[in-house]
Amino acid sequence: MNIVADIAKGERLTFLELFQQKHYDVEIPIIQRDYAQGRASSREVREVFLDALFNYLEEGLPHRDLDFIYGSVERQDDGLNRFIPLDGQQRLTTLFLLHWYLATLTGNQAAFQSTFLRRQRSRFTYETRSSSQEFCDALVAAVIDLGQLLPPDEGKQNRLSKTLRDRGWYYLSWDQDPTVQSMLTMLDSIHARFHSRPEFYGRLTSRDNRVITFLMLPLQEFGLTDDLYIKMNSRGKPLSPFENFKARYEQHIDELPWKNAGDYTLDFGDGPVVVSRRTYFAHQIDTTWADLFWNYRGVGGPYSSFDKELMNFIRVILSAAYALQKSAGKDETLEYLFGTQVVSRRPDYSDVISYHNYQQFGALSKKAFKLLTGTFDCLSNGNQPIRVHLPDTFHFDEQVVFRKVLDHSLSQEQRVQFYAYTGFLIEHKGDITGLTPWMRVIYNLTVNTVIDGAEEIASALRSVKELLPYSADILNQLTRLKTTAVDFFYRRQVQEEQLKAHLILKTPEWGQAILAAERHGYFLGQILFLFEYSGVLEWFEQHGHCNWSVAEDLAFLSAFQHYTASAGAVFATIGTAANKDFIWERAVLTKGDYLPWLTAWRRNFLIRPRDRDYSWKRLLRLPPPSAHADDIYQQAQQRDLVKQVLDDPIFNREDLRGSLTLICKNRPSDWRRYFIRKPALIGYCSQGYIRFFQSEHNIRLYKHSQQNHTQVELYTYDLWLRELENKPLGLPFDYCYYQDVRTGDEQPGIRFTELKLGRKTYRMELDYQSEGTTFEFRFYKEGGKTSLEAYQAELTTVLEAQELEWYEQDKHFWCLADTATKAMEKLLALSKALAELKATL
Incomplete structure (x- = not known):
């Protein structure tokens, strides 16, 4: 019936x-x-x-x-x-x-x-x-x-x-x-x-x-x-939220200001019959479309029906339709529809949006209806799950992303990719010719563009919509477009896709080389730096095409493959045990200062592989041409340091660790040598941050990103790690440790405490004074400031013999050592003298 x-x-x-x-x-x-x-x-x-x-x-x-x-x-x-x-x-x-x-x-x-x-x-x-x-x-x-x-x-x-x-x-x-x-x-x-x-x-x-x-x-x-x-x-x-939505929405369909009857048909067994939009939706949602979602019941939990999944699916489509109709700018409704982290903390937020909410939001337009029914239709597959059209899942995993739609767990990038995928199927009425290169380009653009919140998602969706008419032949279209013709997405990534389109269409060899480089687990489609290293980018920017000679083609391709292999070998180790002692970071430091600035005082070693803002992937990304000339120059210099390591005659990708170790033996004379010599200094910076206080003689290492976490001073911490930590030096003090601090006003350094001489107890501090670029010893009597007369005469004699002077204002003895070697010599000599004194008192 x-x-x-x-x-x-x-x-x-x-x-x-x-x-x-x-x-x-x-x-x-x-x-x-x-x-x-x-x-x-x-x-x-x-x-x-x-x-x-x-x-x-x-x-x-x-x-x-x-x-x-x-x-x-x-x-x-x-x-x-x-x-x-x-x-x-x-x-x-x-x-x-x-x-x-x-x-x-x-x-x-x-x-x-x-x-x-x-x-x-x-x-x-x-x-x-x-x-x-x-x-x-x-x-x-x-x-x-x-x-x-x-x-x-x-x-x-x-x-x-x-x-x-x-x-x-x-x-x-x-x-x-x-x-x-x-x-x-x-x-x-x-x-x-x-x-x-x-x-x-x-x-x-x-x-x-x-x-x-x-x-x-x-x-x-x-x-x-x-x-x-x-x-x-x-x-x-x-009634479930879906049943309530369906009943009200079916009625709403008739109330929309349609100009014509539409071309919707259904077959009830006697051939196609023209039906109203409302009848079409009501019939399909209870039959053909329901058959699709029946395959995914339980995605939202072991006891859930597919009503919840359907509501999540509808939300994704209606929020996309709403975003496509809105002009650029912040929109609280977009935040709510997308369920961003900002809005999810609101007391009135719900993961289930009712018909009434959609109506209030203005999200039930004619275009929303067309997108919703078009998406339902393009994904329906009889009694089976959705069809898999792509040859592999690297650029877009159809089944995984669809399940994330139903589970309301899409990432920002996946939300845009899903719209691009279904938009292609709707645009071309199920003809998948060109789908694979289209999703490859969309993947590269979305993964390598910052999409933070609702406004960025909406802009990305609108940009994809502008490209959809050309999606079946996207490579040829990219060779004809100007970079600025593709809104929102990162300009350099758009330029990269245009360059790659020229080359993929040029020869199969280029296509194979580019696809292999893109699929590297670290690069993920961002390989413009490889074109820069191989000279291809310079040619392309000068000529606007890749119509070079056969000889030049062989040379460019060979260089590109060389840098792909070398960089690929290096960056496959980032974040793995093969780079546990930061051998790569230290090798690049031998060529120069690559650390990017976070603020006017913080910098980063790029030791977190997937950090969006401070990673090697970000350093290798070319800035937009519109960036300040000084920034363009500085970042080019930093990228060139990577190239210098790959070009070093010692570098050998077949013996990566051995060759990088040899490169690290070439240490500069400035602050970089400390980190190259002692990888534990980089290791202390769990998130990669260090701070320069005006000069390289005042450097703090941050345990985490902010100043209110623990921090140490470079030169004393280096001395501590190399000479004192876990070393049996026979010091006369009961305790020797490194004192880290939590503010820039406090002074970190090495501390020696509990030296008992008779009935009195003393302590000593070893810090680094950036103004004089020297190590400073300070010897105190425990219990606060006290006069020189409170010190034992025998102790005064020993301290003065070791060239420590009395500082009346702060009531302590002190001396300086202008190098770490002299500081250790002074420490050992002073310790020996104090130990002898301790034995006599």
């Missing part, structure tokens, strides 16, 4: 006509769930429906259909017919309450009772519970003065329900009936919304201008069985 095929048989009726014209009594069967629209948890559903009824009555236009009402008709013992709804219970109950209220508001209670009351029993009733039946009977028979309602409880709008509960005919046991409580809640909402519109009664009950109607389909005409009835109604659960 196909109800959609027989919708013409539906009879358009008003609620009153069910009783007055058809002479039906209406009974909600026992197998139906309780009345739900009045539940406290269904506030949005209730308000949306009442808003719709209010607007229909205010406009007064005829035949505002509330969709279909399905049910069976049974002959009663008294010879009258009873209509038992299969679908439409909620709408019928709300209409019953609205008729009662407006009749009461306008003094037409007698007319209402003449229609709905027979032998003191309500002709609209519930079979679910006897208390529900009794309440309906009492409500229809009741006479209420809406001008004399009791005052509401504090913080509530319950004047009407409170008054009804106060009546003598109201039984307290009815408070336990969820249908009765929902009816009371609905009556309060109706009162709040309709109390000032008595004219609505005439419009609601008019026989000449039937405003609010529905199409009634008696089940017997379609051969529906009791089994089907039970199957559709035995759940006893509230």
Whole structure:
């Protein structure tokens, strides 16, 4: 049975006509769930429906259909017919309450009772519970003065329900009936919304201008069985968010300002039939499209139906459609639709967006409908999961990304890629010729462009939309486009894709070489630096094409393959045990200072492989041509340091570690030599950050990125690691350790404590003084500043013999050593003298 095929048989009726014209009594069967629209948890559903009824009555236009009402008709013992709804219970109950209220508001209670009351029993009733039946009977028979309602409880709008509960005919046991409580809640909402519109009664009950109607389909005409009835109604659960969305959206489709009927067709077995957009959506969502999503039920959890997955899918499509219609700029609605981290912390945020929300957002446009149905259609695959069109999953994993759509876990890049993928299928009506190069280009552009938030996602989507008409032949199109013709995406990456398009189209050898380089696990499509190293980029920028000679082609290709192999070998080790002692970073330091600046004082070693802002991948990325000339020059110099290592005669990609170790033996004389000589200094910087305080003689190493984490000073920490840490030097102090600090005002350094001489205890500090570029010893008596007389005479003699001078202002002995070697010599000599003194006291 196909109800959609027989919708013409539906009879358009008003609620009153069910009783007055058809002479039906209406009974909600026992197998139906309780009345739900009045539940406290269904506030949005209730308000949306009442808003719709209010607007229909205010406009007064005829035949505002509330969709279909399905049910069976049974002959009663008294010879009258009873209509038992299969679908439409909620709408019928709300209409019953609205008729009662407006009749009461306008003094037409007698007319209402003449229609709905027979032998003191309500002709609209519930079979679910006897208390529900009794309440309906009492409500229809009741006479209420809406001008004399009791005052509401504090913080509530319950004047009407409170008054009804106060009546003598109201039984307290009815408070336990969820249908009765929902009816009371609905009556309060109706009162709040309709109390000032008595004219609505005439419009609601008019026989000449039937405003609010529905199409009634008696089940017997379609051969529906009791089994089907039970199957559709035995759940006893509230409608899911998807079911609510579907019902309201189907109605909304007809309300959109279409200029023509469209070209939607369905085949019900007798050949294609032209149908309305609403009919097409309603049929497909229950059949063909549902078959696709049935394969993915449980993606959202082991006990989930596919309703949740469908709502997530719809959200992705409708948010993309909304973004495509908006102009550039910040938009809170975009943040909400995309579910960004910023908006997800808002108290009103939900991962499930209702129809009402979409309507408020303005996200249910004609273009949104076209994109939604087009995406559904292009992915549908009979009873099977989505088709896999791509030869491999490197640039786009169709199954994985689709599951992320259903699980609401797309990354920013994947969201754009999914739109590009489905957009291609829609644009070319399922013809996948050109899909592979298209998704390769989209992958390269999205992965190598910063897409942080909703505004960037929207801009990326709009840029993809501009390219979609050319997507079947994207390589040829790229050779004709100017870089600026592709909005949003990083300009250098666009230029790179254009250069690669020229070369891929030029010869198969270039195509193979480029695709191999792109797929390197570290480069991921960003290889413009390889074209720069091999001289190809310079030629391309000068000529705008790659029409060089055969000899030049061989030379360029050979150079490109050489640098691809060399750089590929190096960057395959980044973040692995093969580079655990930062052999690569230290080798580049031998060529020069490659560390990029984060601020005016912080710099970075690039030791975090996937750091977006500070990694080798970022350093190798060419800046846009519009960048400041000084930045372009500086970054070119830094990239050239990498090239110098790859060009070094010692470098050998077959013996990578051995050759880099030999390169590291060529140490410069400035601050770089310390890091090259002692990799643990780089290792201390877990996130790669160091700070230069005005000069290379005042360098702090940061354990983490911020200054309020621990930090050490370069030269004393180097001395500590090389000469003192875990070294049995026989020092007379009980403790020797390195003191790190958490602010720039504190002084880190080496500390020697608990030197006990007789009854007195002393300590010593070894710091680095950047102003004089020297190491400084300070010898104190424990317990605070004290005069020279407090020191033992024997100790004073030893300290002075070791060339330590008394500093009266700070009450300590001190001396300087201008190199680390002299500092160690002084430390050992002083320690020996103090140890001898300690033995005598």
